[in-house]
Amino acid sequence: MNYPLGIKKEKHQLINYSHRGMTLEDDINESNLYYREHDIAYIYKKPTPIKVTKVHFNNQKQATIKEAFFLEPSTTDYNGIYQGKYIDFEAKETKNKTSFPLANIHPHQIKHLENITRHGGIGFLIVRFSLNNLTFLLTAEDFLNYIKKEKRKSISLTYFQEKGYLIEEALSPRLKYLDIIKRILEVS
Amino acid sequence: MNYPLGIKKEKHQLINYSHRGMTLEDDINESNLYYREHDIAYIYKKPTPIKVTKVHFNNQKQATIKEAFFLEPSTTDYNGIYQGKYIDFEAKETKNKTSFPLANIHPHQIKHLENITRHGGIGFLIVRFSLNNLTFLLTAEDFLNYIKKEKRKSISLTYFQEKGYLIEEALSPRLKYLDIIKRILEVS
Numbered sequence: 001m002n003y004p005l006g007i008k009k010e011k012h013q014l015i016n017y018s019h020r021g022m023t024l025e026d027d028i029n030e031s032n033l034y035y036r037e038h039d040i041a042y043i044y045k046k047p048t049p050i051k052v053t054k055v056h057f058n059n060q061k062q063a064t065i066k067e068a069f070f071l072e073p074s075t076t077d078y079n080g081i082y083q084g085k086y087i088d089f090e091a092k093e094t095k096n097k098t099s100f101p102l103a104n105i106h107p108h109q110i111k112h113l114e115n116i117t118r119h120g121g122i123g124f125l126i127v128r129f130s131l132n133n134l135t136f137l138l139t140a141e142d143f144l145n146y147i148k149k150e151k152r153k154s155i156s157l158t159y160f161q162e163k164g165y166l167i168e169e170a171l172s173p174r175l176k177y178l179d180i181i182k183r184i185l186e187v188s
Numbered sequence: 189m190n191y192p193l194g195i196k197k198e199k200h201q202l203i204n205y206s207h208r209g210m211t212l213e214d215d216i217n218e219s220n221l222y223y224r225e226h227d228i229a230y231i232y233k234k235p236t237p238i239k240v241t242k243v244h245f246n247n248q249k250q251a252t253i254k255e256a257f258f259l260e261p262s263t264t265d266y267n268g269i270y271q272g273k274y275i276d277f278e279a280k281e282t283k284n285k286t287s288f289p290l291a292n293i294h295p296h297q298i299k300h301l302e303n304i305t306r307h308g309g310i311g312f313l314i315v316r317f318s319l320n321n322l323t324f325l326l327t328a329e330d331f332l333n334y335i336k337k338e339k340r341k342s343i344s345l346t347y348f349q350e351k352g353y354l355i356e357e358a359l360s361p362r363l364k365y366l367d368i369i370k371r372i373l374e375v376s
Binding site: 088 | 300
């Protein structure tokens, strides 16, 4: 890469520093908190579904779970409201440098994104190629089109670069993904 | 009560029979499933938030949670999409026959309903007076107005009868609460 002004590189390093050890989930949660605190959008991560099988009651108010199991989520992880619109998305990161394996998205999550968009919601994926330090937003429409047309088990980085939107990273919010949704809503 | 046609009483008994042992949560989950299966709305209950502190890995794919704690939810329990609108509500039942204690709704849930409605979402409460066998939908607007004006720690059954909407109970879906939302959307 070429850094004609030098400053760009510095900014980039600063961002990397702030991201040290941060997962995509951390970044999205921080961004959603920023959006809530600035009264921009109310988007939350759904809790991980868990089946509780044994509980010990310490007293009338407190209970400790002694045995439980993780369940497969039936929907996407994030949903909420932005500009009066229903927002719904799934976020995944991959260490693969050239493509995103579709095994990361469960079939019922794909079906869920189909349902949401058919009913007028704004559905999308946020996919991070961790080793390339690239995070994309891919609309549910483009994601579903790809799945229908291509019979491959992964989506190439090239497809994200062609159809997806590179999400700008900053200090706060870390991932300005709603800037992209704003632009999409303006032209639609 | 007067049953001029007899048949009305029979229907009522049938409904009661089908509801035996059913909680409000069961009824709402069944109704949401009905709405999904009929492609009417996609509304889900959020999983209960749990903080996992000890996990045992049985193998690479399976894990058993050995210690965990229930957390207080930061939002309402149910959300989703209906007629392109963001839907968000909390459901509670009370054994009190004359009023609904406000202690049932956490302050951050009230704030959440405020945020949602300010941003154009459809927020409401579903409250069941179990012993009276009455289930009401109260819009977030009427709920928030009540809280602002009245300094009481409960909402009287009378207020629900005046401002709320009695939810029709049936076999399937058990609670036709979206019929009410439909009517509200039609007049707004």
